[in-house]
Amino acid sequence: MKPNETSSSTLSTERNGYSRNGQSPQELGDDHISTGDETPLREDAFDMDDETKMELIEKHFAQIMHILGLDLDDDSLRGTPRRVAKMYVQEIFSGLHPDNKPHATLFENQYRYNEMLVEKDITFYSNCEHHFVPIFGRAHVGYISNGKVIGLSKINRIVQYFAKRPQVQERLTVQIINELKRVLQTEDVAVVIDAKHMCVSSRGIQDDTSTTVTAKYSGKFQEEATKSEFLSHIYNTQPK
Numbered sequence: 641m642k643p644n645e646t647s648s649s650t651l652s653t654e655r656n657g658y659s660r661n662g663q664s665p666q667e668l669g670d671d672h673i674s675t676g677d678e679t680p681l682r683e684d685a686f687d688m689d690d691e692t693k694m695e696l697i698e699k700h701f702a703q704i705m706h707i708l709g710l711d712l713d714d715d716s717l718r719g720t721p722r723r724v725a726k727m728y729v730q731e732i733f734s735g736l737h738p739d740n741k742p743h744a745t746l747f748e749n750q751y752r753y754n755e756m757l758v759e760k761d762i763t764f765y766s767n768c769e770h771h772f773v774p775i776f777g778r779a780h781v782g783y784i785s786n787g788k789v790i791g792l793s794k795i796n797r798i799v800q801y802f803a804k805r806p807q808v809q810e811r812l813t814v815q816i817i818n819e820l821k822r823v824l825q826t827e828d829v830a831v832v833i834d835a836k837h838m839c840v841s842s843r844g845i846q847d848d849t850s851t852t853v854t855a856k857y858s859g860k861f862q863e864e865a866t867k868s869e870f871l872s873h874i875y876n877t878q879p880k
């Protein structure tokens with residue numbers, strides 16, 4: 641599937657998810673609509689330290705397991721609340737904390753001035769913020785250098801940082817492109833994400849074959865020729 645139009649341009653910046661398009665919170669979640677470009681975090685999100693967060697999540701997750709009727713004295717289950725708490729805070733949701741944001745150093749590189757650089761097939765794992773089950777797939781990034789470049793691994797790290805949050809695919813796309821524009825000091829950036837949503841494949845509609853493509857093109861990438869060159873790199877086809 642080739643994304644010719646950006647689907648993120650229709651994103652609303654409203655923060656209140658209760659009335660957008662007249663939909664209830666349940667309907668919003670099932671349609672995987674996000675309510676804004678920023679992750680909805682509270683002001684006091686990081687007043688609490690990570691260790692305290694893990695202790696509280698451990699306690700609450702044990703309660704969820706208990707309510708489900710699971711025997712937490714069983715050897716196999718005993719360590720699960722702590723494991724889940726550590727995984728949430730230190731791994732799969734570590735991208736919520738601004739301290740974990742990758743620092744990208746710019747390098748002067750006149751050689752690459754005005755040339756397109758494409759890094760494709762960046763594998764990422766994220767989680768749907770409506771169901772807390774995995775979203776996984778590949779991100780493709782392109783930019784045209786204004787004379788400055790960043791290390792290739794930094795592009796990976798930026799993708800992983802924003803993926804490690806409860807997410808909506810459209811927002812993930814926007815957050816990655818915004819950060820790349822800021823770091824690279826250019827508007828000429830493109831991001832395409834092709835991903836599978838476990839909440840679509842393993843539950844709900846149970847479609848195991850569909851993937852979701854989101855794309856955001858900025859600056860020169862909004863021009864047909866540049867966009868076409870970028871898409872030809874990521875899909876191994878000839879530019880139109």
Ligand SMILES: [Zn+2]
Pocket residue numbers: 669672768769770771772837839840
């Ligand atoms: Zn979902």
